[in-house]
Amino acid sequence: MGKRILLLGAPGAGKGTQSKQLAEKYDIDHVTTGDALRANKDMETEYGTPRSFMEKGELVPDAVVNEIVKAALEDADGYVLDGYPRNLSQAEYLTEITDLDAVLYLKVAEDELVERLTGRRVCSECGTNFHVKFNQPEEEGVCDECGGELVQRDDDTEETVRERLSVFEENTQPVIEHYRDEGVLVEIDGEQTPDDVFEDIVDVVGE
Ligand code: ADP
Numbered sequence: 001m002g003k004r005i006l007l008l009g010a011p012g013a014g015k016g017t018q019s020k021q022l023a024e025k026y027d028i029d030h031v032t033t034g035d036a037l038r039a040n041k042d043m044e045t046e047y048g049t050p051r052s053f054m055e056k057g058e059l060v061p062d063a064v065v066n067e068i069v070k071a072a073l074e075d076a077d078g079y080v081l082d083g084y085p086r087n088l089s090q091a092e093y094l095t096e097i098t099d100l101d102a103v104l105y106l107k108v109a110e111d112e113l114v115e116r117l118t119g120r121r122v123c124s125e126c127g128t129n130f131h132v133k134f135n136q137p138e139e140e141g142v143c144d145e146c147g148g149e150l151v152q153r154d155d156d157t158e159e160t161v162r163e164r165l166s167v168f169e170e171n172t173q174p175v176i177e178h179y180r181d182e183g184v185l186v187e188i189d190g191e192q193t194p195d196d197v198f199e200d201i202v203d204v205v206g207e
């Protein structure tokens with residue numbers, strides 16, 4: 001059985017960046033509700049489209065994301081879960097459908113999060129993350145991995161970033177406290193270089 005890793009952290013904490021490396025190292029699936037929703041933005045649900053929530057920085061209804069996660073975990077032999085659970089009701093649902101081997105919290109201060117998110121650039125082809133200052137591609141606007149075009153996410157504007165961070169404080173911070181109370185949360189200093197963050201995570205998860 002592959003490792004089952006839960007990676008918690010605010011928007012911009014580096015979950016996607018680390019998950020990509022972890023999925024490779026442990027040969028497990030990268031399960032990310034954000035990417036899954038972006039790929040199905042205009043899917044009609046009884047609540048409206050994911051887009052209508054995402055462009056405001058609000059959470060997509062639990063029923064929609066729970067379904068995505070259930071299907072993805074059923075198919076996975078080990079996974080790193082990124083972007084879920086984002087509220088206590090999602091955390092309860094997760095407990096019903098799976099066990100976890102490690103619960104990690106990437107901690108980053110709010111000012112740094114704003115700078116990371118507003119400077120993030122994402123490959124439109126393969127989804128690799130870059131940053132205009134902290135993680136520049138070799139050629140501006142072009143993905144190092146696949147040559148795809150780098151774009152800014154619609155929700156990475158300053159105004160929507162502020163809303164997403166306040167949604168995190170209100171809804172997701174209690175999820176972090178829930179795992180802390182259970183005694184399973186391991187806090188990682190997310191303000192180090194990506195390589196140092198990765199080393200700390202591997203120290204916790206093991207070989
Ligand atoms: P999340 O998935 O948690 O929203 P990302 O992995 O997309 O976060 O990272 C957000 C932005 O910050 C990206 O532009 C990424 O290149 C950059 N970044 C990620 N990790 C670090 C780090 N340790 N130091 C500086 N910048 C980082």
Ligand code: AMP
Nearest residue numbers: 033034054057058059060065083084086
């Ligand atoms: P992310 O890529 O993780 O930053 O997520 C982008 C957006 O997708 C969020 O601002 C939400 O609108 C939506 N989203 C992603 N994951 C979830 C989730 N677990 N619950 C509700 N909404 C989500």
